[in-house]
Amino acid sequence: MARVARKGADVVVTKSVGLEPRKGYPGPNITVSHSGLLNAVGLTNPGIDSFLDELRILKRHNIPFVISVFGRTEKEISQVARIAVEAEPSALELNLSCPHAEISQIAHSTKLTGDFVSAVKDTVSIPVFAKLTPNASDIVAVGLAAEEAGADAIVAINTVQGMKIDITQKAPVLANKVGGLSGPPIFPVAVRCIYDLYHAVSIPIIGVGGVSTWEDAVEMHLAGASAIQIGTATLRGLDVFADIQEGVEEYLVREGFSKTSEIVGLAGGN
């Protein structure tokens, strides 16, 4: 994480952490299809207690970070959140939507989403982000429920459910069979979700999903994203952060804007 920050990321978001150490699924955990990455890691993490020690290192380096937390129940996610704030993160991101684990269903439901967000908001006093799934039938309704429950921002989108079958061995490649698709193929899906959410909610949206170039970042800002997360594109190396920042800066100057916030949501004509 420190390495990512040194390479130009303004904030780093951790992998999702839960209450207990968790192995995740056996391999294969990743594969590729149609220029997208499919993964089913299974929320592997050392548990929040062990994770705190690692995060203190980040704190010492003065690197702003967000902790992604998950839990099977409102009580469990609140417990994780209560411990996580000890590391003094800038915010907590609630993973309500890992598409291939037992928590996958939370962000499909407006009620569950609201309940989980409320539970964490009642527990901590730092900003809380709700990460939503494009696999929900109505992501805008879920976004509104998160906002109503007190979420400080929405993170959209999590990976898109998908799978890959090996035609030689005639079997699904991922050990979990179903995984989450990320990378360039989900970019237009993310843009659509962010565009629709932007016109419905008044809290900021953090855009994520397939961004790999500065053009993608600009497009996502225009759809309504105030900030952007990058994951899969780091496969090509960590220069992606600096490259995108530079490209966006140049675009802003060229187009006569002075800061990124001026283009957020501009494509909607607001």
Place this chain on the structure above:
Amino acid sequence: MDLKQEVGNPTSIRITRIVKENRSCHTLYFDIPWSDCSIQPGQFIMVWIRGVDEIPMGICYHDDKEMAMTVKRVGKATEALQALQPGDYVGVRGPFGNGFTLNCKNPLLIGGGIGMAPLRYLTQPLLHVGSNVTLLVAAKTESELLLYDFENRASNNFKLKIATDDGSRGFETLATELADSLLKKNDFDRIYACGPELMMAGLLTLALDYGIPLEASLERYMKCGCGICGTCAMDPRGLMVCVDGPVFSDEQLQNIDEFGSYTRDSTGQRRPL
């Protein structure tokens, strides 16, 4: 952005033949799955055993048409790999990681146990370019020595030394002790090592004492093999074994706090070596 190459062009191949190397190690041969890439000694592949797991495996042999990996039984996945027969399929992705550098004239190669596997492949090109190779093969006991075909290799520029902890074959000594005495008597210009991490940590101390560059191949728990999951990242700078290694120089190793001290388990929790 086409991610296929970064993820190692996943494909399925058939095992063509199997050689039993010693009590616990089998070498599985298969045709080279990727026509358009060269595979360097020290690089590794991810091997998918259907219904079981996907694990990183070093390359122990490579020629124009076939390559091989040596499998030591250490858990469920390696047990399943050893149960495969010629004609059976495995999925492969790769090759991943960096390789050993080859620019040396008098290298000392030290392989402990299954750590011999990548050094076997490294020996081929080193001999081919005319290096004088001294190969130290070490194991706990004779039945665990991974000797491949080295015993039959009669050549002016190849010397074989054997060490076992219990003295059942070769010198009764630790690899580091035999390495120390070889370093005293010879003028090596590079040390290559692969084996238990404590052995490699001892060799790093020796390499620094003698002022000889060292390259060592490390092992960490891995999931993706290609630098996205972070499972194999090492303290304190986040060097990843899968993309920054698995081969590291003496200079890098001195700056990896956890080298020779601890590793991480499948959940990411620290475990002492």
